[in-house]
Amino acid sequence: MSGIANRSAVPFGLTLSTLFVAFFSVFLLAEPALAAEAVVNGADTAWILTATALVLFMTLPGLALFYGGLVRSKNVLSVLMHCFAIACLASVLWLVVVYSLAFGDGGSLQSWIGGLNNAFFAGIGAGQVRADTTLPESVFFAFQMTFAIITPALIVGAFVERMKFGAVLLFSALWLILVYAPVAHWVWGGGWLAGLGVKDFAGGLVVHATAGTSAVVLVLVLGKRHGFPQDMHPPHSPGMVMMGAAMLWVGWFGFNAGSALTAGAGAGMALLVTHTSAATASLVWMTIEWVKGGKPSLVGMVTGTIAGLATITPASGFVGPVGALVIGLAAGIVCYGAVSLIRVRLKIDDSLDVFAVHGVGGILGTLLTAIFGAASLGGMGLGEKVGIGDQLWVQAVGVIATVAWSVVLTFVIAKAVGGIVGLRVDERDETEGLDLTAHGETGYNL
Amino acid sequence: MSGIANRSAVPFGLTLSTLFVAFFSVFLLAEPALAAEAVVNGADTAWILTATALVLFMTLPGLALFYGGLVRSKNVLSVLMHCFAIACLASVLWLVVVYSLAFGDGGSLQSWIGGLNNAFFAGIGAGQVRADTTLPESVFFAFQMTFAIITPALIVGAFVERMKFGAVLLFSALWLILVYAPVAHWVWGGGWLAGLGVKDFAGGLVVHATAGTSAVVLVLVLGKRHGFPQDMHPPHSPGMVMMGAAMLWVGWFGFNAGSALTAGAGAGMALLVTHTSAATASLVWMTIEWVKGGKPSLVGMVTGTIAGLATITPASGFVGPVGALVIGLAAGIVCYGAVSLIRVRLKIDDSLDVFAVHGVGGILGTLLTAIFGAASLGGMGLGEKVGIGDQLWVQAVGVIATVAWSVVLTFVIAKAVGGIVGLRVDERDETEGLDLTAHGETGYNL
Amino acid sequence: MSGIANRSAVPFGLTLSTLFVAFFSVFLLAEPALAAEAVVNGADTAWILTATALVLFMTLPGLALFYGGLVRSKNVLSVLMHCFAIACLASVLWLVVVYSLAFGDGGSLQSWIGGLNNAFFAGIGAGQVRADTTLPESVFFAFQMTFAIITPALIVGAFVERMKFGAVLLFSALWLILVYAPVAHWVWGGGWLAGLGVKDFAGGLVVHATAGTSAVVLVLVLGKRHGFPQDMHPPHSPGMVMMGAAMLWVGWFGFNAGSALTAGAGAGMALLVTHTSAATASLVWMTIEWVKGGKPSLVGMVTGTIAGLATITPASGFVGPVGALVIGLAAGIVCYGAVSLIRVRLKIDDSLDVFAVHGVGGILGTLLTAIFGAASLGGMGLGEKVGIGDQLWVQAVGVIATVAWSVVLTFVIAKAVGGIVGLRVDERDETEGLDLTAHGETGYNL
Amino acid sequence: MKLISAIIKPHRLEAVREALTGIGVEGLTVTEVRGFGRQKGHTEIYRGAEYTVSFVPKIKIEVAVASKLEDQVVQTIREAAETGEIGDGKVFVVDLSSAMRIRTGETGEDAL
Amino acid sequence: MKLISAIIKPHRLEAVREALTGIGVEGLTVTEVRGFGRQKGHTEIYRGAEYTVSFVPKIKIEVAVASKLEDQVVQTIREAAETGEIGDGKVFVVDLSSAMRIRTGETGEDAL
Amino acid sequence: MKLISAIIKPHRLEAVREALTGIGVEGLTVTEVRGFGRQKGHTEIYRGAEYTVSFVPKIKIEVAVASKLEDQVVQTIREAAETGEIGDGKVFVVDLSSAMRIRTGETGEDAL
Ligand SMILES: Nc1ncnc2c1ncn2[C@@H]1O[C@H](COP(=O)(O)OP(=O)(O)O)[C@@H](O)[C@H]1O
Ligand SMILES: Nc1ncnc2c1ncn2[C@@H]1O[C@H](COP(=O)(O)OP(=O)(O)O)[C@@H](O)[C@H]1O
């Protein structure tokens, strides 16, 4: 790929002209530079193709419905639109540059960021096997893409009912490049956190901690919804919320068990612990509501589900079923508490609790991975001579680095986007609802 | 696993302390007691991972939507909640004890019930292959779990719009342990019906006959809805019903073709006959309505779909496509008749026709398996020197045993639950709707 | 299969008695005539079983919801019913005769149509491997069936809100036999277009061009909706439309990547280019609306998605990711223009734009396959000594033949159905809505 | 003529309609409304926060009748709608200055 | 001033609105209602059981007008709403004792 | 007694209800309606075609009050509902000839 990949490129340095060259290089260099030595395993490929479909299904329509049902009916379409548009935008950006930044060869900057060598899928032969896997790189690329789709879409829950559509797109694009790509590279692309031994099986840090932390920072810049917190409304369609949550659950099998990248016992166990944590956290949330308020709600129960799923995510390749029960229990209790703290007590309008559920869940799970990953606690083992304390420290470094990077960059991006296109719709549009004012449609014409 | 599994344990005898030991044993005995000799087949694993996702999808959100759309709008959330909470509860119980009772080693009681040796997944190594399969036991465990999720959820259709939420959970938990676990063990876990040669490929007996029979018994104990049958209301959302039915159909590919436990011609044929029966029964139901009432309805057609799917279930590994056409035809006609008989004529308020569709369908299919399973009728063959009559007799024994056990145990459980927490909500709550009175939410805030 | 398959049979000549013999032959000839030499590949089978589920999911509920949300609320159930009933009918016909016509051995007529040798799955052993694949024929049969399900269902979008239910069924049945079966045979069943070297990976011609062209012809025979175009109503549920579109997108992975028939790099690349085109076309449509009207709509964006998916379909096995970007771009622009031209300017009431999106997209993609399939443009290569111009000509022949056949036959079928049962409901029923007048149900009882 | 409007509990609608039909009323019009009054709304909890829904679902029945039937109709409604609990609703009567049947153009009491 | 309420068939709404605009009426308010009358409801079948839906969807239009316009408005509604079939609906008129435009505080006929 | 109907913007409902509660009004009934007037509807675009939605969502509040309270109630509604923009709505008042509380059978002002 000589001449194309600018090995010293960092995100800020990527120039349009470089991309331009990359764009056309795929026509010029149809022959892959590198002969594929490894072989594709059909069974693994079959499973990851399926997992890719499942993870796309999580966002479209899963997450969109989950979020859409939680807002008022005058904003439901805007939420669906946000999720859908972000998914499309992330897909194109993934091809253009983000995959390369996350998983490409970063050369001397490899600890920090990938290179541009794989921009526009350049330098990857159609049949090439992704290094360290038994998958065609196209399959690995597509599977990872679905993670890059859902992560910025998760943040939607923070800014519903008030953010400008243009700002949503611009923010998401910049965030994907400046937050997601580097963190994914650090943890999964051979970067410094991988080097440290941070364990994040399916995205407790890369997906949930980044999205959750960024959500709360964006909200602090963006501001509360008009009328928050005194004049709020219950979810306009709990049934839609449940439908979305169920799809997220099913799709999460692809997310976590797919992250094994093979169709074997590792995937099986990941699926099982994922399911167990989800079920447990759901029951915990239900029970808390029952005990506290007398009425266990559907929205509460499925919020527990998502908390259980987010929390098990980093741990899903490392723990056993009983560990998953405990993690689900912790997820239900801690995320319930976080919701009450952030939105109800601190009155931070992270409207659909992205930080409290995903951020807190992802961080909690990342830390618990060090504990229940230990062979002595039913886990798959932390590795030779690695004690729980050692691993916990490494995991904590991963959390701190991820959170710090997310906070700082999100703040900068949010301010920049605010300066360029403005973050909020005006109050009249907010009152009338975004469906009509931003998209010219109404949700229900019954 | 010496000392942990109490080989003479029967459900009633399982003590908390035994489970307690089992719970902690997984931390102590991370090494599997039994070395896995068999090898995992990646392709089979890939397919069963997928099938597991498909079967979970049947319940969440498939069945929930199918049932939710059929009730009045003031009870829609309660139905979704029932399905969701039962799914979570069954998942946890499966791990705690039910898997072990169904598929564990029952020792001297093996004909009747499994042991407690696999409670909390104890005694199963992470990479262990399930006996007689090419699957990691985690995958077999998870796949079977999704069956244990949907079966009690099917019963929800019988008691909608009037049963206490606490009673729903308690009933379902006891039912899973006392009805599902033993019958699953008899048929699939190496119990006495398996020994007799009963053929039930994917759950005509284990799933549909148990759920359907129990449904009608529970209704007789619980009583009719206030106003039944004179003052009833049409389904509040036939579109939601159709969406659920479609998801059930798609997911049923995992249910039946997954029950082959391998990714080969057996799974392919199971998928094909499943589909054929579903399509045929749908058209039959549509035609009956068209001929009788002049207007073929959407709800009618998709009810036919479910009848066709339930009926082919036990037969799906044993019959050919033309057999499936005939089974679909029979399913449409017989289940239509059963609905009219039970709910309309006998005025038994099995509200969403669980017995008439699932019970009758499952039993019918179990019997027809003996006929269309014969090689001479396009089936896969009944085995050496086994005539249709012989097999029919064996199948009938299976039906009688399953029905009898379900009837008696469900009656006992229903009475017990009624005594402990009471079965019904009071009339005022029933009138106001369960969404608000039991869960504090409203279905549609448009 | 001597004596059963009438090798000179053409569709018009197939007699009930022939089918009758075929029906019973499956009981008589359980042993396959042909020993299967090839072997089943488990991984490929696992993937195609999954793909079959995904493609069924596209129609049920995907397409049904996509279309259902676009009409007025008084017709929503009729649209769901059309899609569901067509799916069932197509499934049964597929088994009865259509599979055999499309993929059976046509003998001396092989260039034009398959024979009746595989009617009722006759002559196919349960474990037989489909020629030129590594799949059990049951799996190949089922996978192809899901294509035969969605294709006539696509046409529903043309005639919503006014066509008689009986006419819908009769039209669809005849169309499947007379249009779909031959064209599928020409392109995929070893017919003359395959012989010419026409490239249609997953159905640009067989599915989208046939359905799209037939849609517009049927509309010209059927006539406009009462009140079109001056008195129209916006989609009654854009959220339902989006849900359907998302399911179509996810399911399309099975459609296109499944068409590789193997679980390898070919499937991976097909998935990737499919996704890329969908995302790009969505963004293009969104941008056009934004620039033109100021408000990018959800319905607009997801219409772009479907345009991108339909257009990449024929190309999906032949082009690379950058080709897919360009194809997506073209799809968005051209299909947007086609919608404006056909429905808005020419005032042809192809109500949900079946021709403009599927017909135009399928044709466009078929032609672009010749361009971006070239190795020099990042494609997989057009074959030895085949230039872009050569292939373009071949593709054009495919388009012309498909369009011509579809136009003529659809016209004849529509006239015939009109003569036999009448095409339209009377005006009063149209005003009151088909849900109540044709199916006796109402969409929303909130 | 009088136009009688009754605000009642939704589940009493069928009973009221039957009672009115019983005394010969041939037509009425029904609207779904929300009421605020002595009967309090309810509280929904959503993830730890409480939402007060102040309004209660009610049904409004409108019947136009000849003046001489006013008392009988009001009494009939009352009997059929009453449950004895707070929130049973109200009956309001206003004078109708004219009425017409669209189909025939009939006016006055013939239109009812 | 008069407050004219018309119960009409839903698909006549657009025609009535246009006709009223045609004679200079500048405002009106529309409610979705359900009617019971000579026009019978329908029967839905659900899995073998019949459900009678007694009510028919209707639209209520309310227009406040100066008294002198009453006849013209009623006639205009009638002409636009009539289909000649049972269920075409009714027009009811009551006296309006006062009216006010919220934005300006104007009262009486100026408020309409 | 008077029956006061106000057509207001939906987002003013809560303010109006609070204001009325503030002056001692104990009950009211709310209906979702659609209004046509000076405030124009909007245009939706669907795949290149424009659809005009002529009606605007509004809320109708009905309050029955003793005649002497009429002015105060009307003023209170006006103040709470006003935004100063076109489309703020109207208040209409008609005479109530009688009222009854269903639960108790009380009539007249006691029923309100
Ligand atoms: N002054 C009023 N004006 C209009 N509607 C009223 C008035 N008072 C009560 N209502 C209606 O009557 C319903 C019942 O009134 P409420 O005070 O709750 O109980 P009750 O009828 O038993 O006194 C309310 O929900 C409201 O719809
Ligand atoms: N006495 C009445 N009071 C109030 N509304 C009425 C009355 N009679 C009829 N309506 C309304 O007018 C509608 C049409 O009346 P109906 O008797 O069906 O036909 P027609 O208007 O042709 O006589 C009814 O559906 C109902 O909404």
Ligand SMILES: Nc1ncnc2c1ncn2[C@@H]1O[C@H](COP(=O)(O)OP(=O)(O)O)[C@@H](O)[C@H]1O
């Ligand atoms: N003559 C009328 N009769 C009944 N309702 C009316 C009348 N005029 C206006 N309205 C109602 O009042 C609402 C507001 O009126 P509009 O003319 O838009 O603004 P404004 O109240 O500022 O004059 C309308 O949407 C309609 O619901």
